[in-house]
Amino acid sequence: MFYEPYDKKKKGRGRAPEPEVTRRGCLGRLVWFGCKLLFKLAILALVLAVIAYALPPGLFLVEPESDLSIQANLPDSRVNVLLLGVDMLREGAQRSDTIIICSIGYRSVKLVSVLRDTVVDIPGYGRSRVNAAYAHGGAELAMKTINENFGLNISKYAVADYMTLAKFVDAVGGVELVISEEELAHINYNTRAVFGDAASEEAMGYEIAPMTEYSKDGETPVRLNGVQALGYARIRKLDSDFVRTYRQRKILGAALESFRKNLWKPWTYSRLFELLNYMDTNLGIVEMLSLGTKAVAGGGVDQLRVPVEGSYTDSGSTIEIDSAANRQAIYDFLYG
Secondary structure (H helix, E strand, O other): OOOOOOOOOOOOOOOOOOOHHHHHHHHHHHEEEEEEHHHHHHHHHHHHHHHHHHHHHHHHOOOOOOOOOOOOOOOOOOOEEEEEEEEOOOOOOOOOOOEEEOOOOOOOEEEEEOOOEEEEEOOOOOEEOOOOEEEEEEHHHHHHHHHHOOOOOOOOOEEEEEEHHHHHHHHOOOOOOOHHHHHHHEEEHHHHHHOOHHHHHHOOOOOOOOOOOOOOOOOOOOOHHHHHHHHOOOOOOOOOOHHHHHHHHHHHHHHHHHHHHHOOOOHHHHHHHHHHEEEEEEOEEEEEEEHHHHHHOOOOEEEEEOOOOEEEEOOOEEEEOOHHHHHHHOOOOHHO
């Protein structure tokens, strides 16, 4: 009888791939899953940004709970936010050294500096320098004072101390500004005045080194980190408070431009959200996102200083203004 030869099965036939192959397969699937997740998150972020941008500015112009002397019948195409800078974010009376109206609309950012020595009517306290309003009644009285004297509808604010400015500039990757040799010397002087010694530097989390670069040709910008930008914003003895407010607006404009360049870096957003721990504001997250996307989508930053030329007398310690002329100038600048 003929029997077919017996073919013994080889050991290992049908077994799983070698461990190395398995590991490679798992790693590949993990990378593919990670790429898909990042892609979906990017799409989600884009959709949220589009929705936030599409929200009309008028949506945030709600009647506040307290009386802020809101000017009625202003166009609802912009949201005006009062930015106040103080020496230290703490409870107790202190004046606001920096007063800036940040006005945001579709593809438009406008900044209006109000000089701190400008004499205005502070509700309940008579005539005094405008920076005293915050000392008397905090952000609410500051908003009410600006609204009454300049015919505005401000109901949103953000208060920060000088170190928050440094953190903000670092969060967006620094700023590029044209710096003169004289300004360079004052930046280093102001930095030493703020930090003083190595112990102070360590306490604030900064390692201070003198700034050495400036715009030798008067045109080429140099990069400033947060501490250097802070020193630049505090320059006053070189010229005047008028020029100081101009420098502060330049920093905000440069910071916005730097943020646009770093939009693709995820850590930029985490650093910016961390700044909320160092600020006092009544802006909600949705409002911040909506106004932020509008600001990023805009072009350059338009600027105005109040009082405007030809509308004031400066005694050296106080500035008396033509209120009607400056009220009209602000309206024309924001809505004209």
